[in-house]
Amino acid sequence: MALIRSIDGQAPQDLPGPWRFTLTPPGACAGPGDLDGVADWIPAVVPGTAAAALRAAGRWSEAAPTPIHDRDVWYRTRLTGPARVRLRFEGLATLAEIWLDGVPVLATRSMFAPHAVEVGLGDESDLALCFRSLRAELDRPAKRGRWRPRMITPGSLRHVRTSALGFMPGWAPEIDHVGPYRPITLEAVRPGRSADLRATLDGATGRLTARLTVEGGAGTVTLRCDGRETMLAETEPGLFAGEMMLPGIAPWWPHTHGAPNLHAVSARIDGVSVDLGRVGFRSLSLTRPFETGLSLAVNGVPVFCRGALWTPPDLVGLGSGGMRTLLTLAREAGMNMLRVPGTTLYPATDFFDLCDELGILVWQDLTLANFDYPHDDPGFAAVLTREVTAFLDRTQTAPSLCVLCGGSEVWQQAAMLGAPRAIWADAFCETTLPSLVQAQRPDIVVVPNSPSGGALPFAPRGGCTHYFGVGAYRRPLDDARRAEIGFASECLAFANPPEPGTPGPAGPADPGWAAGIPRDRGADWDFETVRDHYVGHLYGVDPAALRAEDPERYLDLGRAAVAEAMEATFAEWRRPRSPTAGGLVLMLRDLGPGAGWGVIDWTQRPKSAWYALKRAFRPVQILLTDEGLDGLHVHILNETADSRALTVTLTFAERGGRVAARAARAVILEARDALTLTSADLLGRFFDATDSYRFGPRVHDVAHACLTDAGGAVIAEAFHVPGPRPITPEPIGLTAEPMTTEAGPALRIAAERFAFFVQILTPDAQPSDSGFHLAPGTSRLIAFPDRRRLPRGTVRTINGTESVEFGHDA
Numbered sequence: 126m127a128l129i130r131s132i133d134g135q136a137p138q139d140l141p142g143p144w145r146f147t148l149t150p151p152g153a154c155a156g157p158g159d160l161d162g163v164a165d166w167i168p169a170v171v172p173g174t175a176a177a178a179l180r181a182a183g184r185w186s187e188a189a190p191t192p193i194h195d196r197d198v199w200y201r202t203r204l205t206g207p208a209r210v211r212l213r214f215e216g217l218a219t220l221a222e223i224w225l226d227g228v229p230v231l232a233t234r235s236m237f238a239p240h241a242v243e244v245g246l247g248d249e250s251d252l253a254l255c256f257r258s259l260r261a262e263l264d265r266p267a268k269r270g271r272w273r274p275r276m277i278t279p280g281s282l283r284h285v286r287t288s289a290l291g292f293m294p295g296w297a298p299e300i301d302h303v304g305p306y307r308p309i310t311l312e313a314v315r316p317g318r319s320a321d322l323r324a325t326l327d328g329a330t331g332r333l334t335a336r337l338t339v340e341g342g343a344g345t346v347t348l349r350c351d352g353r354e355t356m357l358a359e360t361e362p363g364l365f366a367g368e369m370m371l372p373g374i375a376p377w378w379p380h381t382h383g384a385p386n387l388h389a390v391s392a393r394i395d396g397v398s399v400d401l402g403r404v405g406f407r408s409l410s411l412t413r414p415f416e417t418g419l420s421l422a423v424n425g426v427p428v429f430c431r432g433a434l435w436t437p438p439d440l441v442g443l444g445s446g447g448m449r450t451l452l453t454l455a456r457e458a459g460m461n462m463l464r465v466p467g468t469t470l471y472p473a474t475d476f477f478d479l480c481d482e483l484g485i486l487v488w489q490d491l492t493l494a495n496f497d498y499p500h501d502d503p504g505f506a507a508v509l510t511r512e513v514t515a516f517l518d519r520t521q522t523a524p525s526l527c528v529l530c531g532g533s534e535v536w537q538q539a540a541m542l543g544a545p546r547a548i549w550a551d552a553f554c555e556t557t558l559p560s561l562v563q564a565q566r567p568d569i570v571v572v573p574n575s576p577s578g579g580a581l582p583f584a585p586r587g588g589c590t591h592y593f594g595v596g597a598y599r600r601p602l603d604d605a606r607r608a609e610i611g612f613a614s615e616c617l618a619f620a621n622p623p624e625p626g627t628p629g630p631a632g633p634a635d636p637g638w639a640a641g642i643p644r645d646r647g648a649d650w651d652f653e654t655v656r657d658h659y660v661g662h663l664y665g666v667d668p669a670a671l672r673a674e675d676p677e678r679y680l681d682l683g684r685a686a687v688a689e690a691m692e693a694t695f696a697e698w699r700r701p702r703s704p705t706a707g708g709l710v711l712m713l714r715d716l717g718p719g720a721g722w723g724v725i726d727w728t729q730r731p732k733s734a735w736y737a738l739k740r741a742f743r744p745v746q747i748l749l750t751d752e753g754l755d756g757l758h759v760h761i762l763n764e765t766a767d768s769r770a771l772t773v774t775l776t777f778a779e780r781g782g783r784v785a786a787r788a789a790r791a792v793i794l795e796a797r798d799a800l801t802l803t804s805a806d807l808l809g810r811f812f813d814a815t816d817s818y819r820f821g822p823r824v825h826d827v828a829h830a831c832l833t834d835a836g837g838a839v840i841a842e843a844f845h846v847p848g849p850r851p852i853t854p855e856p857i858g859l860t861a862e863p864m865t866t867e868a869g870p871a872l873r874i875a876a877e878r879f880a881f882f883v884q885i886l887t888p889d890a891q892p893s894d895s896g897f898h899l900a901p902g903t904s905r906l907i908a909f910p911d912r913r914r915l916p917r918g919t920v921r922t923i924n925g926t927e928s929v930e931f932g933h934d935a
Contacts, residue, residue: 641719
């Protein structure tokens with residue numbers, strides 16, 4: 126059923142409070158009547174968690190999170206009446222019991238299931254919520270699974286419908302999530318209404334199918350959308366159904382391929398206005414069988430899906446604070462898909478509303494991860510079915526939702542332990558989940574598990590895979606091509622260093638540095654070891670020695686290494702002949718201070734990896750790939766709906782600027798098209814572009830491909846270095862000239878010689894790019910969006926002796 130947003134402008138209201146809460150020993154209070162002697166009550170905010178309330182009271186810290194699961198947590202507030210009302214509980218973590226005036230009205234054992242209860246209020250009523258000790262529940266004897274994952278502990282979590290957040294040492298902070306983390310609302314009891322909405326696109330025509338149920342019946346029901354309306358017919362008592370055909374409707378696109386158009390939908394029932402939210406008209410299909418590699422088409426157009434894994438922006442209170450900032454940064458980086466992994470929780474409805482608005486596709490896992498879940502237990506299966514149904518209900522009109530997946534690494538976990546398919550391929554995800562989705566959201570794709578699809582769940586070519594060949598398994602960069610990935614639903618995990626000056630541990634010498642490095646439990650390596658491998662492999666230095674001798678340069682080379690690995694991998698995957706249809710980086714944002722997996726740090730500041738992805742994900746793009754004896758291939762991509770008149774320039778030069786070869790060509794690239802040119806095509810003669818033939822000394826140090834529009838503006842650039850990376854510091858003629866543009870302050874950064882990994886360091890502003898290269902004798906205009914004055918900062922490079930300050934008062 127679609128979410129009804131309001132009736133005659135009246136939306137469900139959050140309970141006004143004030144709320145207070147207290148902690149008691151497990152089982153010490155059977156009901157609210159036993160709380161009379163408890164004096165230690167703390168103010169609380171609902172929605173929120175006990176950890177957030179304790180932190181606000183100065184009694185809990187993220188730096189040293191104390192346990193909460195070992196106690197019962199009680200919340201209390203007063204309601205005024207008298208009235209008959211409906212109380213809605215959108216999310217209760219986790220073993221919750223609810224009383225009104227001492228009478229139990231609800232008990233739930235799922236963090237993810239919403240509930241609604243009708244109650245009668247007196248003149249003043251007492252509402253009490255108890256969250257029973259999860260530790261006590263987990264310590265009870267329970268049937269063990271056929272396998273036990275190392276990543277999540279304890280094993281008894283497989284029986285409890287709660288988030289794995291807080292139970293993954295080395296992956297996420299050990300924060301206990303307890304309390305009413307989603308809204309509790311109150312509304313007057315009135316005749317029930319529900320809506321089933323289906324928005325589809327057939328060519329240029331939108332089709333909106335509606336089924337509205339009105340308890341007690343109605344005289345007339347009118348459906349409205351896009352300035353048009355139609356009467357719904359009463360097909361059976363209280364059920365009104367109909368269909369609107371909307372020729373020429375503006376479709377919904379992921380933002381990389383078009384505009385994410387949304388259209389308000391409402392119904393008028395006997396003069397009462399019912400707001401049904403907004404819909405987007407789009408089609409979604411597979412371009413090839415799932416077993417040969419997941420590949421999506423939106424509105425008939427194949428889409429290379431790229432983005433990252435999403436985690437809650439507020440890891441303590443589980444609220445939505447900072448969500449718009451993070452989603453805007455994801456969009457700015459060119460991400461068109463986010464995956465919500467099964468290790469976290471279902472996001473709030475406003476997450477999907479924002480993804481609808483911003484044109485970001487959402488891959489949603491069920492909150493199942495790694496464990497051998499008791500799917501054969503009828504009680505567990507019923508709870509999980511209700512959870513899935515409730516999620517599909519509230520996201521029924523979200524065009525951003527495109528994939529519903531049966532969970533994260535459940536199948537992989539068992540398969541890697543040697544179990545046969547009969548053990549790891551559960552029937553719920555293979556058969557039950559598709560039938561549930563077909564009934565409510567037939568317009569989305571069902572993936573049984575992430576990863577899955579091949580002979581083994583983690584096989585790289587079939588279905589979707591978690592690819593860490595480049596990354597954790599420390600394969601060379603060209604493994605990204607050799608692996609022939611179909612779709613990487615998780616990839617490229619590094620301990621990404623934050624930018625200098627970010628709050629938190631500053632570097633390896635800081636005692637708190639190691640705590641922020643992600644690691645797999647039980648492994649004798651961590652993800653800083655992974656990053657160090659690529660620093661040594663790419664730049665020919667000893668990371669351990671450099672870490673001790675010059676920790677600042679050690680981190681700079683680490684920032685450069687992860688940026689280079691990400692750009693090179695996506696260049697391989699986005700080239701026209703690649704079989705890869707998507708890649709989602711682990712992950713969007715750090716869960717705490719330090720060098721985490723996130724491409725955005727815990728303060729929501731982009732890192733070098735974010736800037737690298739922003740360059741790698743451009744919808745109009747130029748790429749260079751090393752094809753050995755066939756030279757360099759230049760790939761030009763145009764994912765937009767418009768034909769583009771472009772000029773491609775390919776230059777081979779020494780570091781000092783002497784040009785060995787250069788060619789330019791004007792091209793017309795049609796909408797949704799791609800073109801590949803070889804270096805020989807462009808130059809019209811033989812040139813050892815990749816230093817493969819080696820008939821004599823190499824005559825160039827860098828290849829620079831530049832894509833400009835009809836007005837000469839640079840759209841995209843790509844670089845190839847055939848020999849050792851130029852990391853030895855030397856004078857390169859680096860300059861940074863302040864500029865004023867129509868859009869605001871900017872810097873014109875130039876270099877006489879090849880500038881490798883140009884960093885713009887600003888403590889209180891975000892430049893439009895950082896960590897890029899500059900070809901000899903060229904310049905880049907770097908903007909500072911949303912700034913009226915040029916901020917203070919420094920420009921420096923890996924290979925330059927200069928460090929240029931800017932923005933200081935004259």
